[in-house]
Amino acid sequence: MEDRNNNMDKVFRDRLGDYHQQPPEEIWDGIKAGLGNKSRRKILIPLWQAAAGVALLITTGSLFYYFNRPGQVMVAEQLLLAPQNIQAPTQPRISASTEMQPQKTPVNNSAEKETSLLVISNNDRNKGLVETAIKSEKIIIADNTAQVISGDNNTETGLTTGFSAARMPESYLPVIQRDQITGKKKTYIASWEMLEASDVLMAETSKSKDRLLLTAQVSPTYSYRDIGNIDANQSSQLNQNESGRISYSGGLQFGYKTTKRLSIHAGLMYAQLAYNINQVGSYNTNGIATGNDVFQAPDKGNSVYAVRNSIGTISANSDKDFIIESNATPNNDKGLIDAVTNVIPPIFNTVGKIEQYFQYLEVPFLLRYRIIDRKLGVSLVSGVSTNILVGNHASLTIDNKTNDVGTSENVKNFNYMGNLGLGFDYILRKNLLFTVEPQFKYFLNSINQSSLVNRPYMLGMFTGVRFMW
Amino acid sequence: MGKSRYQEELYRMIAPRMYGLCLKYANDKDDAKDIMQDGFIKVFQKIDQYSTKGSFEGWIRRIMINTALEKYRSQVTIYSLDERMPLSDEGVQSTVIENLSAEELLGLIRQLTPKYRMVFNLYAIEGYNHKEIGELLGISEGTSKSNLSRARLILQEKVKELYSITRDAK
Numbered sequence: 001m002e003d004r005n006n007n008m009d010k011v012f013r014d015r016l017g018d019y020h021q022q023p024p025e026e027i028w029d030g031i032k033a034g035l036g037n038k039s040r041r042k043i044l045i046p047l048w049q050a051a052a053g054v055a056l057l058i059t060t061g062s063l064f065y066y067f068n069r070p071g072q073v074m075v076a077e078q079l080l081l082a083p084q085n086i087q088a089p090t091q092p093r094i095s096a097s098t099e100m101q102p103q104k105t106p107v108n109n110s111a112e113k114e115t116s117l118l119v120i121s122n123n124d125r126n127k128g129l130v131e132t133a134i135k136s137e138k139i140i141i142a143d144n145t146a147q148v149i150s151g152d153n154n155t156e157t158g159l160t161t162g163f164s165a166a167r168m169p170e171s172y173l174p175v176i177q178r179d180q181i182t183g184k185k186k187t188y189i190a191s192w193e194m195l196e197a198s199d200v201l202m203a204e205t206s207k208s209k210d211r212l213l214l215t216a217q218v219s220p221t222y223s224y225r226d227i228g229n230i231d232a233n234q235s236s237q238l239n240q241n242e243s244g245r246i247s248y249s250g251g252l253q254f255g256y257k258t259t260k261r262l263s264i265h266a267g268l269m270y271a272q273l274a275y276n277i278n279q280v281g282s283y284n285t286n287g288i289a290t291g292n293d294v295f296q297a298p299d300k301g302n303s304v305y306a307v308r309n310s311i312g313t314i315s316a317n318s319d320k321d322f323i324i325e326s327n328a329t330p331n332n333d334k335g336l337i338d339a340v341t342n343v344i345p346p347i348f349n350t351v352g353k354i355e356q357y358f359q360y361l362e363v364p365f366l367l368r369y370r371i372i373d374r375k376l377g378v379s380l381v382s383g384v385s386t387n388i389l390v391g392n393h394a395s396l397t398i399d400n401k402t403n404d405v406g407t408s409e410n411v412k413n414f415n416y417m418g419n420l421g422l423g424f425d426y427i428l429r430k431n432l433l434f435t436v437e438p439q440f441k442y443f444l445n446s447i448n449q450s451s452l453v454n455r456p457y458m459l460g461m462f463t464g465v466r467f468m469w
Numbered sequence: 470m471g472k473s474r475y476q477e478e479l480y481r482m483i484a485p486r487m488y489g490l491c492l493k494y495a496n497d498k499d500d501a502k503d504i505m506q507d508g509f510i511k512v513f514q515k516i517d518q519y520s521t522k523g524s525f526e527g528w529i530r531r532i533m534i535n536t537a538l539e540k541y542r543s544q545v546t547i548y549s550l551d552e553r554m555p556l557s558d559e560g561v562q563s564t565v566i567e568n569l570s571a572e573e574l575l576g577l578i579r580q581l582t583p584k585y586r587m588v589f590n591l592y593a594i595e596g597y598n599h600k601e602i603g604e605l606l607g608i609s610e611g612t613s614k615s616n617l618s619r620a621r622l623i624l625q626e627k628v629k630e631l632y633s634i635t636r637d638a639k
Contacts, residue, residue, distance in 0.1 A: 004563060007563040007566070007567075008563070008593075008621060009621075011569070012574055012578070012589075012593050012594055013596075015569075015570075015571045016489075016493060016571060018486070018489075019492070019493065019571055020486040020489035021485060021492060022484075022488070023484050023487075023488035023502075023505060027484070027502055027505050027506055030502070031480065031506050031510055031513075032473065032476075034506060034507075034510040035473075035510055035513055
């Protein structure tokens, strides 16, 4: 019995589960009639019709101005409306053919007022705006293709078609897409209600949204320097002995989006530059023959020596009990150790390295230009920064012990730096971007005040977030 | 392009399946037409309410089924004379039913009274369970179960009648 029942159920299910039959045409007529009975207000988008009403004229006037600024990108909120009493059965409707030609389609139901499609979005970021600006609407938003709609130039009113329409999919079935902003799947379905003037004004003001930007970034950086080739010997020696270090940088930038793709930023960052001076020997001062001039410290006490390097002399603190010398000090200036010539240190301890650290407050002014403007965006970044020196010290590391040595002398307090980078950003959710920005920063002037020009540079991979509102 | 064109395209895409569904639930083609029209009008009026949970077609189906149930709701709880008719336990061989065409099967369920037809469709074809059917029809689970058994027996009877085959015949 049970089996028989189940079998029977199965037969019905298999045969009738997907049962379909072409319905008689009169059913659709009945549906249309049923829908037409409800009095609806509809959007009329006949640009070529003179709009009535002062409020509308003002709105359209300002929108017209907005549309016709050069280089303006059309955004979704710019919807025009016309009062309901305009009936123009023969007006060309804006159609969604791929050639973007207006097609004259006859009115098919006299019970309905004419409605025209208005679907605009060529700005991914503003899709969300469209939804909020239009209260009960969901609008089909197709892929962004900014094409000027092939509506007519309305010579009567002087309004030219001021908005772009996205290329519509041929069928207006519900389109399930990834929402460009949130990344979630959303269904867009067309439905039509007339916008009130207030809706348009709301859309009007909302066009200035998403222009304020706040970026927070951090990066590990590799810094080194460019010393040119003024004196080949010197340069090569210095280059041999010195090396760059990994350091870090980070900070905040405020920005303003001037156009769809271009934004300007200014902010405050912290950057640290660091270098190594390798091959530094240290000596115990106990028992050093001080008869030799070379081992006499310049005016700072017996056990202090200065190490010359490409940035500047490091003046060591006076209370250290070691001598440092570096192979990169070919000159025999006073106060410098000449490790190359005839001096043989009495006791050679170990070779270590000196690390120089320079901390800057950086005030960047940057331009970011989006060359690819999609959910994953790519921008060109360039700008200049003013660097303010806030920290400067050097330390000596020998045998894994680090001693603070002193500061580098003759370092400028202010420097200018050029920035060049490539920004990649990814929309996490509305108003929030995740950014990864490899950057190259280069001092435009020398870091020091000596004759040896030293321009540090930094390479960084800045990761961060950007808020927009 | 107007709204009506959009609606029409949507309608054209899914109408055959929805009409098929209406035919399953309706007493006859006239009723099917009413259910179809009322159902689609509701679909287009309510389209704003569609959320992305579940498929769009599934949503439309549910509206259609609800429209069908609405139509016969008053009849679902009528105690009809059918109840009293004894039915034999003898059914027909499965093979007989298996050989019936879709149209013949449709004709069979049309012969059920709305009460039984609803339950049978919802259970056997749509795959609802008795609890869900109870909620949809406003009856108890038990009633749903007994209606289903009854519906099956009636169907077996009808197959026998219409196709003049007894269990013993080959």
